Amino acid sequence: MPELPEVETIVRDIRPAIMGRLISGLVIRHTAFEHLMNTDPQTFYEHTVTQVITTVLRKGKYIILPLDNDAVIVLHLGMTGRILLEDVPDVPFDDRFTGYDYVDKHTHFMMELTDPAGEEDDVELHFNDVRLFGHIWLVPDAEDIANLPVPGLESLGTDALGIRLEEFVRIMSTKRKVKSVLLDQTKIAGVGNIYADEACFSAGVHPTRTGESLTKEETAKLWFAVKTVLKEGLKYRGSSTSDYTDASGESGSFQEHHRVYQKTGTPCTECGSIIERTKLSGRATHFCPSCQR
Numbered sequence: 038m039p040e041l042p043e044v045e046t047i048v049r050d051i052r053p054a055i056m057g058r059l060i061s062g063l064v065i066r067h068t069a070f071e072h073l074m075n076t077d078p079q080t081f082y083e084h085t086v087t088q089v090i091t092t093v094l095r096k097g098k099y100i101i102l103p104l105d106n107d108a109v110i111v112l113h114l115g116m117t118g119r120i121l122l123e124d125v126p127d128v129p130f131d132d133r134f135t136g137y138d139y140v141d142k143h144t145h146f147m148m149e150l151t152d153p154a155g156e157e158d159d160v161e162l163h164f165n166d167v168r169l170f171g172h173i174w175l176v177p178d179a180e181d182i183a184n185l186p187v188p189g190l191e192s193l194g195t196d197a198l199g200i201r202l203e204e205f206v207r208i209m210s211t212k213r214k215v216k217s218v219l220l221d222q223t224k225i226a227g228v229g230n231i232y233a234d235e236a237c238f239s240a241g242v243h244p245t246r247t248g249e250s251l252t253k254e255e256t257a258k259l260w261f262a263v264k265t266v267l268k269e270g271l272k273y274r275g276s277s278t279s280d281y282t283d284a285s286g287e288s289g290s291f292q293e294h295h296r297v298y299q300k301t302g303t304p305c306t307e308c309g310s311i312i313e314r315t316k317l318s319g320r321a322t323h324f325c326p327s328c329q330r
């Protein structure tokens with residue numbers, strides 16, 4: 038599942054390519070409005086086509102595209118969603134999406150984006166999703182871009198890259214397990230299974246400890262570790278343990294730098310102990326039994 042570094046990599050890639058672009062064409066396959074969208078194709082079309090994308094924002098794992106008519110498109114990649122930027126082929130628009138020979142059969146939604154100044158070539162933004170757990174929301178008249186009425190987005194906690202130590206300490210003052218808190222998007226936005234496991238390892242904290250059992254020093258170490266592993270993930274353009282690719286279809290390489298995530302049975306890079314795996318709130322959890330106390 039794409040987490041903060043993967044989504045941020047996509048956002049940084051697509052922002053310069055689609056900011057200021059006019060939505061000149063839209064294709065919504067039946068799979069998109071049956072599984073991914075909160076609105077019918079006609080409503081979506083009326084509020085978006087001919088409008089200009091003013092910027093590209095990220096909040097947690099959500100991608101936010103405000104338009105110049107105050108409508109906002111919000112995208113979430115779910116488990117296997119991908120956003121791909123493609124050059125426009127030399128085929129008439131109406132013929133472009135018939136059959137699956139040009140576009141992948143798992144591409145459910147496409148926007149053609151035109152440079153209003155006519156200087157740059159058109160591009161297409163494709164939403165591809167094998168398992169259809171992603172989402173595409175339309176907010177027709179957004180009053181406040183910081184408070185969009187989108188499930189999950191409304192209740193999102195502070196972004197993990199920007200969270201301050203005082204707030205992190207407050208959030209960790211709980212009987213809940215450390216990893217469960219890290220995964221709780223209403224507390225800290227953007228951390229998923231990979232970066233939660235890597236951050237706990239980096240801080241030397243066992244993921245099943247309760248938040249309140251951490252010393253002041255351990256909490257501070259964990260706070261620093263969360264930010265550090267996320268930045269590392271960004272540096273390597275995300276972790277491609279399963280379907281994730283960037284907007285050019287290229288894999289990230291952070292998986293080559295994982296120290297515990299999916300490393301079960303291999304020696305710890307710090308101490309040589311064998312990395313173990315357990316389940317925590319139904320999620321596979323990887324840790325070093327010696328380094329993490």
Ligand SMILES: [Zn+2]
Nearest residue numbers: 305308325328
């Ligand atoms: Zn170790």
